[in-house]
Amino acid sequence: MRLLRFARNDNVVIMVRYFKPETLSEVLSLLADKDTRFPLLAGGTDLIVQWRMGGRWPSGIVDIGALEEIRLIIQRDNVIEIGAAVTHSMLIESHIVRRYCPVLVDACKTVGAVQIQNRGTIGGNIVNASPAGDTPPVLLAFDALVELASLSGRRHIPLREFYLSYRKTALKPDEILTRIIIPKHIPEEKAGFYKIGTRKAQAISKVALCARAKITGGVIDDIAIALGSVAPTVVRAPKTETFLKGKKLDSSIIDEAKTKLSAEVVPIDDIRSTADYRRFVAGGLLGRFLSDIS
Ligand SMILES: Cc1cc2nc3c(=O)[nH]c(=O)nc-3n(C[C@H](O)[C@H](O)[C@H](O)COP(=O)(O)OP(=O)(O)OC[C@H]3O[C@@H](n4cnc5c(N)ncnc54)[C@H](O)[C@@H]3O)c2cc1C
Numbered sequence: 001m002r003l004l005r006f007a008r009n010d011n012v013v014i015m016v017r018y019f020k021p022e023t024l025s026e027v028l029s030l031l032a033d034k035d036t037r038f039p040l041l042a043g044g045t046d047l048i049v050q051w052r053m054g055g056r057w058p059s060g061i062v063d064i065g066a067l068e069e070i071r072l073i074i075q076r077d078n079v080i081e082i083g084a085a086v087t088h089s090m091l092i093e094s095h096i097v098r099r100y101c102p103v104l105v106d107a108c109k110t111v112g113a114v115q116i117q118n119r120g121t122i123g124g125n126i127v128n129a130s131p132a133g134d135t136p137p138v139l140l141a142f143d144a145l146v147e148l149a150s151l152s153g154r155r156h157i158p159l160r161e162f163y164l165s166y167r168k169t170a171l172k173p174d175e176i177l178t179r180i181i182i183p184k185h186i187p188e189e190k191a192g193f194y195k196i197g198t199r200k201a202q203a204i205s206k207v208a209l210c211a212r213a214k215i216t217g218g219v220i221d222d223i224a225i226a227l228g229s230v231a232p233t234v235v236r237a238p239k240t241e242t243f244l245k246g247k248k249l250d251s252s253i254i255d256e257a258k259t260k261l262s263a264e265v266v267p268i269d270d271i272r273s274t275a276d277y278r279r280f281v282a283g284g285l286l287g288r289f290l291s292d293i294s
Pocket residue numbers: 039040041042043044045046047048049064084085110111112113116119120121122123124125126127128132133134135171175176177178202203204205
C-alpha cells in the first residue's frame with residue numbers, strides 16, 4: 001500500500017490509500033474486509049473523471065488495471081471469455097474477438113479516441129452502467145454472461161440480469177467482475193453495431209443499436225435487438241424481436257419493424273438529445289440493420 005496525493009478541483013490536496021494487488025485472491029481479500037473495501041480502479045477513464053467533476057474522492061483505491069489474471073482473451077468450444085481488465089484496444093487487436101465477435105470490435109472502435117481505448121476496459125464500461133456505454137448493447141444482443149467473484153466463490157449471471165436500474169447493478173460490495181463470456185458468433189448469423197453521436201469521434205451515443213439475426217431463405221428465424229441510450233439501462237426490444245421472428249424481410253415489414261421499435265423504447269430528453277429524436281433514430285438504425293442483411 002502507498003499513499004497518493006491528489007489535487008481536487010478546489011486545489012485541496014488529499015491523500016488516498018493506493019493498493020495494487022498482484023493477484024485476484026489479494027483483490028478478493030481486500031474487498032472482503034470492510035476497512036479495505038475501496039473502489040476498484042481499472043483504466044480510470046470513468047472514475048477519475050467522476051471524482052474530478054465533483055464526486056466524492058474515496059480514502060482508498062484498489063488498482064486492478066494491470067491484473068494479468070483478468071487481462072486475458074480465451075476461446076473455448078462455443079464461447080469466448082474476456083477478462084474484465086482487457087482494454088478496448090486489446091479487443092480491437094484480438095484475432096479471437098475479430099473472428100468470433102466482430103461487432104464487439106466495431107463497438108470498441110467507437111469508444112472515445114485511441115487514448116481512451118488504450119486505457120478504458122470492458123469491465124469498467126460494463127460496471128460503470130451508463131445506458132450510453134458502447135459495449136453493453138453488443139454483449140446484451142449476444143446473450144453474454146458475466147462472472148462475478150468474491151471470497152465466497154464465483155457466480156455467473158446473464159448481463160440482462162446484471163443491470164437493475166439506472167446505474168445500479170447486481171454487483172455486491174465484496175465482488176469484482178472477472179470475466180465476460182460470449183457465445184461465439186456463428187457464420188449463419190448476421191450482426192451489426194450502429195451508433196449515432198454528435199460527432200464521429202469522442203462522442204457519447206445519442207442512440208446505439210446492436211442486432212444479430214439468423215435468416216433462412218429471406219425469413220428471420222431468430223433475432224436479438226439491443227439498444228443503448230433509450231432507457232435507464234441498456235435494453236433488449238422483445239416486442240420488436242417477436243414481431244420480426246418468422247417474417248420474410250421486405251420493405252413493408254422493415255417499415256413496420258421501425259415503427260414498432262420507435263414505440264417500444266422509452267428514452268428521455270437530456271443534454272445530448274431529445275426523446276422524440278431518439279425514438280426516431282432507434283427505428284432508423286433497426287431499418288439500416290434489416291436493409292443491410294436483406
Ligand atoms: C473523453 C472520454 C470519452 C469517452 N467516450 C466513450 C464512448 O464513446 N463510449 C463509451 O462507452 N464510453 C466512453 N467513455 C467512458 C469510459 O472510457 C468507458 O466506460 C471505459 O470503458 C471505462 O473503463 P475504465 O477501465 O476506465 O473504468 P474505470 O473508470 O476504472 O471504472 C469504471 C467503474 O467500473 C468499476 N470497475 C472497473 N472494473 C471493474 C471490475 N473488474 N469489477 C468491478 N468493478 C469494476 C469501477 O470501480 C468504476 O465504478 C469515455 C470517457 C472519456 C473520459
